[in-house]
Amino acid sequence: MGFNLFLRGVAMVVGAGQGMGRATALSFAEAGVRGLICADINQSSALATAEEARKIASNKDFDAISVACDMSNHQNVKDLVAQSAARFGRIDYAANVAGSFGKSRKAFADTPDEEWLQLQNININGVFYLVKEQVKQMEKQERLETPLTSASRPGERGSIINLSSAAAVIAVPGGAAYTHTKFASNGLTKAAAQDHGFNGIRINAVLPGYTMTPGLAGFPGATPEGAQKILDANTLHRFAEPKEIADTIVLLSSPRNSYMIGASILVDGGQTITAENE
Numbered sequence: 634m635g636f637n638l639f640l641r642g643v644a645m646v647v648g649a650g651q652g653m654g655r656a657t658a659l660s661f662a663e664a665g666v667r668g669l670i671c672a673d674i675n676q677s678s679a680l681a682t683a684e685e686a687r688k689i690a691s692n693k694d695f696d697a698i699s700v701a702c703d704m705s706n707h708q709n710v711k712d713l714v715a716q717s718a719a720r721f722g723r724i725d726y727a728a729n730v731a732g733s734f735g736k737s738r739k740a741f742a743d744t745p746d747e748e749w750l751q752l753q754n755i756n757i758n759g760v761f762y763l764v765k766e767q768v769k770q771m772e773k774q775e776r777l778e779t780p781l782t783s784a785s786r787p788g789e790r791g792s793i794i795n796l797s798s799a800a801a802v803i804a805v806p807g808g809a810a811y812t813h814t815k816f817a818s819n820g821l822t823k824a825a826a827q828d829h830g831f832n833g834i835r836i837n838a839v840l841p842g843y844t845m846t847p848g849l850a851g852f853p854g855a856t857p858e859g860a861q862k863i864l865d866a867n868t869l870h871r872f873a874e875p876k877e878i879a880d881t882i883v884l885l886s887s888p889r890n891s892y893m894i895g896a897s898i899l900v901d902g903g904q905t906i907t908a909e910n911e
């Protein structure tokens with residue numbers, strides 16, 4: 634048998650309608666999960682991802698559902714987790730990918746209060762509600778045994794990945810509200826990991842660099858000059874493909890990765906390595 638990721642459980646992807654969330658849902662289907670929950674505030678796009686996932690799934694027992702969910706609404710999140718548990722019995726790998734970039738780029742002191750609060754509501758409160766409900770569900774589950782399981786390497790109740798950003802180690806110019814929420818998401822991840830790790834739940838954050846998604850392309854600051862600056866400033870001199878970040882999320886969700894907990898993993902093409910790119 635070759636090197637197997639042992640990802641035969643149930644995956645939940647929030648923000649599965651487009652961009653990195655869509656790519657993550659498809660990568661989980663390819664990797665062999667038996668169940669996939671595609672959640673998004675935009676249900677028709679989540680449904681389209683679930684249908685696409687069915688075509689490429691490698692597990693013969695695979696099934697996928699799509700659920701409309703606004704992660705900034707706690708009741709919506711409770712309903713999402715309840716519906717998922719009712720359908721599949723458990724949630725093994727959660728990926729909280731959805732987030733908002735905000736509507737404008739402005740200097741810190743010009744940030745509108747509404748934008749500051751709105752971004753907190755989605756990028757911080759939304760992740761809080763998701764992690765809270767996902768952990769409560771995972772704590773009810775038995776540990777998932779895999780061929781890797783042993784007395785000293787127990788099976789896991791679940792893995793949760795929160796999408797933070799390279800903007801959680803540096804500041805995005807004119808992006809105060811966004812930067813602040815992504816730093817918070819690393820803290821939230823560590824706090825949750827600390828309190829629930831003993832119980833077999835691994836919680837980590839992924840910090841992507843600039844990734845070519847509809848969300849990034851639609852950002853008001855996305856201009857050809859802005860894009861060139863980004864390419865010049867990163868060591869690989871290219872944007873990430875959504876699938877590259879998705880594949881990292883799937884790899885980190887595997888029980889192969891059983892000792893990583895509370896980590897904030899940069900996947901940024903070198904955006905934050907140096908200030909002296911050629």
Ligand SMILES: NC(=O)c1ccc[n+]([C@@H]2O[C@H](COP(=O)([O-])OP(=O)(O)OC[C@H]3O[C@@H](n4cnc5c(N)ncnc54)[C@H](O)[C@@H]3O)[C@@H](O)[C@H]2O)c1
Pocket residue numbers: 647648649650651652653654672673674675678702703704705730731732733734755759796797798799800840841842843844845846847848849
């Ligand atoms: N694209 C980048 O360059 C980049 C870089 C670093 C971090 N990130 C982060 O990665 C994540 C994904 O980014 P993306 O570029 O793929 O995004 P995107 O804007 O292309 O897609 C986001 C998806 O989330 C959904 N969504 C938005 N608000 C929601 C809500 N309240 N509840 C449920 N779903 C909601 C949208 O409908 C959409 O399908 C975000 O958290 C973003 O902050 C993106």
